[in-house]
Amino acid sequence: MEYTSLGRTGLSVSRLCLGTMNFGPLTNEADAHQIMDTAHQEGINFFDTANVYGWGENKGRTEEIIGTWFAQGGGRRERTVLATKLYGNMNGEGKDNWPNDDKLSALNIRRAVDASLKRLQTDYIDVYQMHHVDRATPWEEIWQAMEVLTTQGKILYVGSSNFAGWHIATAQAAAAKRNYLGLVAEQSLYNLLSRTVELEVLPSAQYHGLGVIPWSPLAGGLLGGVLRKAGQEGGRSADRAKKLSTTEREQLQAYEDFSDKLAVEPGTLALAWLLHQPAVTAPIVGPRTADQLDTALKALEVKLDAEALGRLDEIFPGHRTAPEDYAW
Numbered sequence: 001m002e003y004t005s006l007g008r009t010g011l012s013v014s015r016l017c018l019g020t021m022n023f024g025p026l027t028n029e030a031d032a033h034q035i036m037d038t039a040h041q042e043g044i045n046f047f048d049t050a051n052v053y054g055w056g057e058n059k060g061r062t063e064e065i066i067g068t069w070f071a072q073g074g075g076r077r078e079r080t081v082l083a084t085k086l087y088g089n090m091n092g093e094g095k096d097n098w099p100n101d102d103k104l105s106a107l108n109i110r111r112a113v114d115a116s117l118k119r120l121q122t123d124y125i126d127v128y129q130m131h132h133v134d135r136a137t138p139w140e141e142i143w144q145a146m147e148v149l150t151t152q153g154k155i156l157y158v159g160s161s162n163f164a165g166w167h168i169a170t171a172q173a174a175a176a177k178r179n180y181l182g183l184v185a186e187q188s189l190y191n192l193l194s195r196t197v198e199l200e201v202l203p204s205a206q207y208h209g210l211g212v213i214p215w216s217p218l219a220g221g222l223l224g225g226v227l228r229k230a231g232q233e234g235g236r237s238a239d240r241a242k243k244l245s246t247t248e249r250e251q252l253q254a255y256e257d258f259s260d261k262l263a264v265e266p267g268t269l270a271l272a273w274l275l276h277q278p279a280v281t282a283p284i285v286g287p288r289t290a291d292q293l294d295t296a297l298k299a300l301e302v303k304l305d306a307e308a309l310g311r312l313d314e315i316f317p318g319h320r321t322a323p324e325d326y327a328w
Contacts (some may be wrong), residue, residue: 002300005045007183007211007281008209011157013211013281016044016046017282019048021062024064027288032069034063034138036066039294046328047082048187050088051115053142060115080129084129086128086131094216104145106142106144110148113155117154125157128159132161143180145179158182162187181211185210185211186201186213191216191217191218192223193222196319197320198318199325203321212280214274215284222252223267258311268296269302271296273304273312275299276304276309288291
């Protein structure tokens, strides 16, 4: 397994991040434990989750499953770099929601971290991430609350998710005024089909020393060979293929043809492409089964030369940093 530093920290993380969103809703506790054990056996030490995972009436269930896995001991917690998130309301649908039950007020930050620590059965979180930007709460309040958690030893680092480039810049400027480390990582939607973060988010993250952790690296399965699967299996893949625009269908057909030429599975190729992007620390893979995790691991073995990377850029045109990207 390859390892790298998480942004401008001394924290070493694996080049793939195990996403746990499916644990609970789609993957039962026993199978989730097996996937996490397999991840450790393969050298993956970076796990990502969120307090709302489990969804609906079962929000928090995913963190609980990770917690029961940690409770088995055997160095499971000690070998894991654990990232979780806060922001969303943890009450069930239709429940009596009150102000400060969500977002990034100091009160909710305090409540949310204690609840996550209890579910996760641990006394600290390595990377505590803001799931979305909170436009109503001042950065001075957010950073003060995070500093308290750091001093208490409940968190080590702070990360963001779904931030714009200027959100990252604003957050870092506010943290610098307090002589606080600020953000160390940003989770963004980034894949061959969705490359808008190349305009400003990735340059901002690189400038401010943040690691980038792409989510949905396979574009919800579209980059996993959806056209091929639609022809072979029908069902969900066929339904998704029918909804593609003409341009998307042409791109994906060219992509799948190119993956055949390289003798690399489409999903593996999509992950490998991300691993070749200089801003990327570790793509998040969210396997529902141990076999899917094995497939993701193959991306670490794929080396793409300049010609292959150029062909992928032809199929899925990307962006240059603004303003160079603009047409004159």
